[in-house]
Amino acid sequence: MHLRAEAILLSVRAHGEHGAIVRALTEGDGLQPGYVRGGRSRALRPVLQPSNLVLGEWRSRTEEQLAGLTLELIHSRAPLFGEPLPAAGLQWATAVSAAVLPDGQPYPRLYSALDGVLAAIEAAPAARGWAVALVRYELLLLAELGFGLDLEHCAATGRNDDLAFVSPKSGIAVSRGGAVGYEDRLLRLPTFLTEGGAADWDDILDGLRLTLHFLQRDLLIGKGAEIIAARGRLVDRLMRAVA
Incomplete structure (x- = not known):
């Protein structure tokens, strides 16, 4: 497995004495986890900040193995x-x-x-x-x-106007008229x-x-x-x- 892509860092978790497991979101390949050697070092700590935009390179011998990950900082929000x-x-x-x-x-x-x-x-x-x-x-x-x-429409009336609530059970909108008597059971x-x-x-x-x-x-x-x-x-x- 070899992937090189821009990614948004989502989470960083310490692993072992010096490393870190990083989860980063890429546009074309979704969420990709990886092990960053030395990820807890002073040099990499500012890079491994969730919300930073990075260029990541993931490498592993098999699809099942956690990939090794190297990173270059593109944009920091630290x-x-x-x-x-x-x-x-x-x-x-x-x-x-x-x-x-x-x-x-x-x-x-x-x-x-x-x-x-x-x-x-x-x-x-x-x-x-x-x-x-x-x-x-x-x-x-x-x-x-x-x-x-x-x-987009009321669960009670089927109309699409004056929608003011949402049913916490169905996730469907409810109009003001359709909610009469049930307002306290609904989400605004x-x-x-x-x-x-x-x-x-x-x-x-x-x-x-x-x-x-x-x-x-x-x-x-x-x-x-x-x-x-x-x-x-x-x-x-x-x-x-x-x-």
Whole structure:
């Protein structure tokens, strides 16, 4: 096995005394794990930062063997990890992608969308510029892995107007009229997901609650508390920004 490709670093885990196991997302070959010799060294630590864009070269003798990986840094986002809110956004976007994507299956739309979210965080650290993109990325993640939501028509009436909620069971939108008497059992559907445009903080937080419900139910089962903790840090820092 020999692969050379640009990739977004998603996760880094120490292995042995000096090495690291890295998971990186490529556009054409999907998520690729690899062992980086000396990955815990002072020289490689700044390179092995989740969200960095790298040129990776994977080599192994068999498809089953964990490939050895060498890396060249193309673009670093490491400076953003000194700012709490952008750092939380980068950590969550890369961690959830590493946790749910299968190895070796290409998802070019997800690669492009994730690259866009990370670039948006870098360009607008204040969050109003990237939180909407993050919600849309999470919806795309669900859809690409077979758990897409239906936000185009009402589960109760079949109509496509005045959609304001989502059923937590079916993932189908519900109109304001169709939700009468059941509002407290439904998830709020922010208008930016149906009509586009800008979003206020309440809509952004509603969007994050919506996607988290289905991510936890369908994709994050058994993935461990660390992933949910990363999401918790993100929401906590967003709430501080709102206050």
